[in-house]
Amino acid sequence: MSTATALVLEAPGRLVAHEIEVPEPLPGEALLRVEACGLCGTDHEMFTGAMPAALPLVPGHEVIGTIEAATPEFLSVRSLAEGDRVALEVFQRCGDCGPCRSGAYPLCRRHGLRDSYGNSPLSSGAGLWGGYATHVVLTTDAVVHRVPAGLDPVHATLFNPLGAGIRWGVTLPGVREGDVVAVLGPGLRGLGAVAAASAAKAGFILLTGAGGRDADRLELGRLLGATEAVDVTQADPRALLKERVGGLADVVVDVTAAAPAAFVQALDLVRPGGTVVVAGTRGAHPLREFNPDRIVLKELRLLGARGVDGAAYSAALDLLAADQRLRTLPRRTVGLDPEALSELLTTMAGGDAPPLHAVVVP
Numbered sequence: 001m002s003t004a005t006a007l008v009l010e011a012p013g014r015l016v017a018h019e020i021e022v023p024e025p026l027p028g029e030a031l032l033r034v035e036a037c038g039l040c041g042t043d044h045e046m047f048t049g050a051m052p053a054a055l056p057l058v059p060g061h062e063v064i065g066t067i068e069a070a071t072p073e074f075l076s077v078r079s080l081a082e083g084d085r086v087a088l089e090v091f092q093r094c095g096d097c098g099p100c101r102s103g104a105y106p107l108c109r110r111h112g113l114r115d116s117y118g119n120s121p122l123s124s125g126a127g128l129w130g131g132y133a134t135h136v137v138l139t140t141d142a143v144v145h146r147v148p149a150g151l152d153p154v155h156a157t158l159f160n161p162l163g164a165g166i167r168w169g170v171t172l173p174g175v176r177e178g179d180v181v182a183v184l185g186p187g188l189r190g191l192g193a194v195a196a197a198s199a200a201k202a203g204f205i206l207l208t209g210a211g212g213r214d215a216d217r218l219e220l221g222r223l224l225g226a227t228e229a230v231d232v233t234q235a236d237p238r239a240l241l242k243e244r245v246g247g248l249a250d251v252v253v254d255v256t257a258a259a260p261a262a263f264v265q266a267l268d269l270v271r272p273g274g275t276v277v278v279a280g281t282r283g284a285h286p287l288r289e290f291n292p293d294r295i296v297l298k299e300l301r302l303l304g305a306r307g308v309d310g311a312a313y314s315a316a317l318d319l320l321a322a323d324q325r326l327r328t329l330p331r332r333t334v335g336l337d338p339e340a341l342s343e344l345l346t347t348m349a350g351g352d353a354p355p356l357h358a359v360v361v362p
């Protein structure tokens with residue numbers, strides 16, 4: 001019996017290294033050797049306690065790794081072999097229930113957030129549910145995607161934010177070649193939406209940020225395909241659109257965080273009959289004064305977006321393999337070191353210069 005090293009979040013702010021027994025895979029299961037695990041907002045919210053979780057547990061839900069050991073059942077239904085590099089989805093899929101059959105498996109009736117990867121308690125099964133570890137147990141219902149050859153595991157962790165960018169920025173609103181697309185918020189998901197719109201051959205892509213803090217990210221947006229990238233505290237994006245495209249945006253994607261005013265701006269920037277994708281959450285900053293008449297008068301299509309689906313994850317991995325520009329994003333990596341990772345998560349939760357992309361490399 002071998003052991004895995006895992007960082008267990010025992011209580012908010014308390015990350016401790018544990019040695020955990022690695023079980024032989026049961027029929028239908030496999031063992032993943034973790035190569036890299038991306039970090040996002042959920043990680044620092046779970047770490048600080050801002051988001052409640054069933055502690056103690058091993059966090060980490062943007063996992064890339066190679067299949068170290070597997071039962072034939074696991075491999076045959078997925079057409080995989082031992083040694084293959086895969087990206088692991090957060091949610092399990094039973095494949096049998098109504099939502100699973102319709103493709104909406106994040107709403108699976110047998111599984112859910114409580115038994116998702118990076119969120120399941122240490123007491124469940126072998127306890128190896130998260131990417132802050134050398135190993136993760138892949139269940140019968142785990143959903144994985146093969147990582148294209150030549151794509152580095154650290155870069156491959158972008159499958160998660162880029163998958164969101166593809167679904168929110170292109171698939172959901174139905175962006176077509178030549179469309180004018182405005183992306184509000186230059187975080188990892190906003191930049192992913194820019195890259196996705198660029199790959200979908202949008203005719204004009206505007207990226208907005210707010211304040212000097214976003215300057216570097218706006219510059220990255222230009223590198224990833226934004227036609228214009230502006231700071232809304234310095235320039236009027238509506239005037240800019242009118243000047244450059246002679247009108248407004250066909251599609252506006254709001255991926256801002258805790259910026260209620262951005263929603264109003266999204267309604268301002270979209271053309272009559274256009275589509276607004278609302279993916280940013282306002283948190284504790286609700287919109288106080290808002291007149292919904294603009295939605296009526298412009299006959300807008302408003303789409304809420306929260307999750308990502310398998311098709312978008314798969315497309316993200318292909319785009320990462322094809323587009324070298326996405327690999328140049330600045331990032332910080334840490335090993336399985338409780339102190340270094342705690343420091344990184346604290347910085348992400350509210351430090352001065354949070355890294356754009358952060359990755360745990362066991």
Ligand SMILES: [Zn+2]
Nearest residue numbers: 040041042062
């Ligand atoms: Zn995440």
Ligand SMILES: [Zn+2]
Nearest residue numbers: 094097100108
């Ligand atoms: Zn199901």
